[in-house]
Amino acid sequence: MSSLLVDWCNFCEEKAYFDKAHFLSLFKDVSAVHNLDEIFNYFPNSDALVERAKNVLDAGSLDQRAYLFPMGKCSNADLLVFATRWLKEQSRFCQCMGDTELAWISSKASAVYVSNSVVNDAVQLDIPNNWIFDFIGDHVRNSKALDVNESYALFEALYGIAADYYLAWYIAAPLIDLDINLDLYFKLWKVGGVSVLLQDKLLVSSKI
Template sequence: MSTLLNDWCIFCEGKAYFDKSHFLALFKVHSSLPEITKALSYFPQADSLVLRVNEVIQAGTLEDNLYLCSTIESSDFELLQKAKLWLQAQASFCKALGDDELYRICQRAKLLYGSKDQFNDYDKLAVPSNWVLELVGDQVRDCMLLNTEQEYALFEALYGVAADYYLAWYMGQPLIKLDFDFRSYFDFWRLGGIGYLSKDKFFVCRR
């Protein structure tokens, strides 16, 4: 019986073609270390990719969830400290790219902790969080190492782990020639953090 991993292997070997969305669940279905190692063996920097993907998988659970959710417990203070570092990473990136407006927004934003219910519709609005995501996403696409169908499909599979672009870029960072601290996002995510940037606040809550 064919498995998603088998499909992935023949796709990477050029023996068959699949739309990249076919592999959205690749690392949710095949999440053991040997399976992750096999899936990533087709790419340069494979060892680094395996370490990152396995690190993320081990930091979360799929139990009763459609996407991977973090399982690490932390205090509110620790979560806010990681949120601050993540916000600083965004500010530094915006400054480096010369986006003064977003840099100033990140710089002056005040941390505000609350419950998830308070922010349920926040990410649906046209807000600085989405502007920064678009800015980073454009740079990631311009700085991908291979620009092959297999690489695009890999990032689709990485996104499918948690439906999270920043987390996908953290896992796939060895294939991105971009000076950006995605680890600060992973450290925030693994504590269950969600952050929404407004024009003067960085709202933080738990998943």
């Protein structure tokens, strides 16, 4: 058992205290990856958490990178389909949770394939893509089944897998009491898809 996994167990059993950032690389620790059951054993629905974590870890590779990178590929046409399905789910969620403006913006946008550099430039802007992310994030934080230190540390460790909050929320979905289908985001991510919502269009690209 690695020292980081030992720290995790001691932390969850309240034998030691660490800042949540201490576990940022927990799922990139070789020993920990082979002990997912032990990591998630401290949480309800642990079997579902293990399954989702395996889904993500099996779909990507570090390959000398700081964060997990998806290994799947698909056609540009399929990327547009996956991205559109995820956008429709975001629109549905915004409508259900009362933000009709975000729901309207996301419902009328048409998907177009662009280069990855265009997506990277766009995501830095003040655009609906970021407003929806903040909106979903606020509801995720308010809907966690467990409001304890272990939960906050777990979410930090899950973010550390790929520096991706949506992916972290996909894995942690069994701990989130929220009606949003994050599986649709995972399906886009695992084939290397990225998308950014502007006022009138959804920019879609591949980072592979």
